[in-house]
Amino acid sequence: MRITQIVVFPVPPRSVFVRVETDEGINGWGEASLEGHAATMVTAVQELSRYLSGKDPLEIERHWQAMYRGDFYRGGPVLSSAISGIDQALWDISGKVAGLPVHQLLGGRCRDRIKVYCGAGGNSPSEIKDSFRQAYEKGYRAAKFCPVDATEMLDGLDVIRGVYRRVHAAREAVPDDFDVLLDFHGRLAPAMAISVIDAIAELRPFFVEEPILPENVPALAHVAHSVKVPIATGERRYTKFDFREILEKQAVAVVQPDCCHAGGITEVKKIAAMAEAWYVALAPHNPLEALSTAACLQIDACCPNFLIQEQGSLGDNVLTEPFVVRDGYIDIPTAPGMGVTVDEEKLASMKWEDWVTPRLWHEDGSVADW
Numbered sequence: 001m002r003i004t005q006i007v008v009f010p011v012p013p014r015s016v017f018v019r020v021e022t023d024e025g026i027n028g029w030g031e032a033s034l035e036g037h038a039a040t041m042v043t044a045v046q047e048l049s050r051y052l053s054g055k056d057p058l059e060i061e062r063h064w065q066a067m068y069r070g071d072f073y074r075g076g077p078v079l080s081s082a083i084s085g086i087d088q089a090l091w092d093i094s095g096k097v098a099g100l101p102v103h104q105l106l107g108g109r110c111r112d113r114i115k116v117y118c119g120a121g122g123n124s125p126s127e128i129k130d131s132f133r134q135a136y137e138k139g140y141r142a143a144k145f146c147p148v149d150a151t152e153m154l155d156g157l158d159v160i161r162g163v164y165r166r167v168h169a170a171r172e173a174v175p176d177d178f179d180v181l182l183d184f185h186g187r188l189a190p191a192m193a194i195s196v197i198d199a200i201a202e203l204r205p206f207f208v209e210e211p212i213l214p215e216n217v218p219a220l221a222h223v224a225h226s227v228k229v230p231i232a233t234g235e236r237r238y239t240k241f242d243f244r245e246i247l248e249k250q251a252v253a254v255v256q257p258d259c260c261h262a263g264g265i266t267e268v269k270k271i272a273a274m275a276e277a278w279y280v281a282l283a284p285h286n287p288l289e290a291l292s293t294a295a296c297l298q299i300d301a302c303c304p305n306f307l308i309q310e311q312g313s314l315g316d317n318v319l320t321e322p323f324v325v326r327d328g329y330i331d332i333p334t335a336p337g338m339g340v341t342v343d344e345e346k347l348a349s350m351k352w353e354d355w356v357t358p359r360l361w362h363e364d365g366s367v368a369d370w
């Protein structure tokens with residue numbers, strides 16, 4: 001079996017699908033999304049297709065190594081996301097050839113269904129309360145929101161009290177067995193993050209994601225070791241090499257590699273195993289499209305330290321059979337490969353509009369962290 005060509009599809013609002021085609025008519029699908037950089041990703045995948053054309057698609061590890069190590073420049077969001085989408089598609093082909101879902105090729109399932117959390121939100125405490133109440137009434141048992149706005153490196157009591165009021169509104173809206181997850185989007189500096197987390201610790205958030213930017217691991221570890229709330233990070237870290245220091249410095253309780261950014265199914269399975277050795281849980285990041293969700297579910301099914309899955313798209317727009325959330329869980333897909341079928345007619349009819357990452361600004365006009 002040989003790879004004949006790789007076709008790339010921008011999928012609105014901000015995703016990129018990859019179809020790896022073979023000379024035996026079996027095609028594999030993956031998602032090589034990088035939010036706000038669809039055109040870049042189309043080009044990055046096309047560059048990798050020069051190497052992959054004519055290769056055996058079943059030699060996934062060899063190709064991962066060749067794409068990552070063979071290219072001299074390695075890592076980072078663009079190159080790692082391109083590898084991720086192709087890697088998923090190669091796993092999809094392998095599963096289809098074997099007649100087995102990908103998780104079966106990775107050791108088999110170690111749970112029966114996948115717990116998911118949904119996004120919630122709003123700006124005012126009453127909007128947040130309504131949003132969490134709705135998530136609870138839909139059957140979810142966990143939801144995440146961002147309670148912080150653009151914040152100065154040190155900011156005042158009104159900012160800290162504002163965050164407290166929002167988290168309190170969420171906590172009040174749902175019973176104790178419903179988990180409130182927080183994402184700070186890396187908006188705070190370490191001292192401010194510690195002050196804010198101290199103020200909300202009594203509300204027992206399930207975890208705080210990206211309390212500060214993840215690129216300085218000692219700073220992240222300082223925050224994690226200074227607070228009594230579990231810290232999660234990972235969407236902006238790529239490959240096992242970025243996660244090594246995070247784990248060794250014990251900077252997180254939860255790793256959140258993104259199957260579309262961190263290096264695909266091959267790499268996220270390895271990152272999960274590294275985390276397992278540090279007693280750190282896995283909660284794959286997934287705000288993206290349905291193939292991202294599909295890749296996450298295959299990983300979740302077979303990783304013992306899996307904790308909870310960010311829901312992402314269920315594929316109503318692009319899968320022949322979208323995922324179904326029942327009582328806050330998704331059943332583990334059993335069909336071969338990634339376990340989903342892309343509706344190519346729907347895909348062809350989509351109108352692409354380039355999504356641009358919105359900028360955040362402080363009141364004095366200076367740039368704020370996202």
Ligand SMILES: [Mg+2]
Nearest residue numbers: 183185209235
């Ligand atoms: Mg996040």
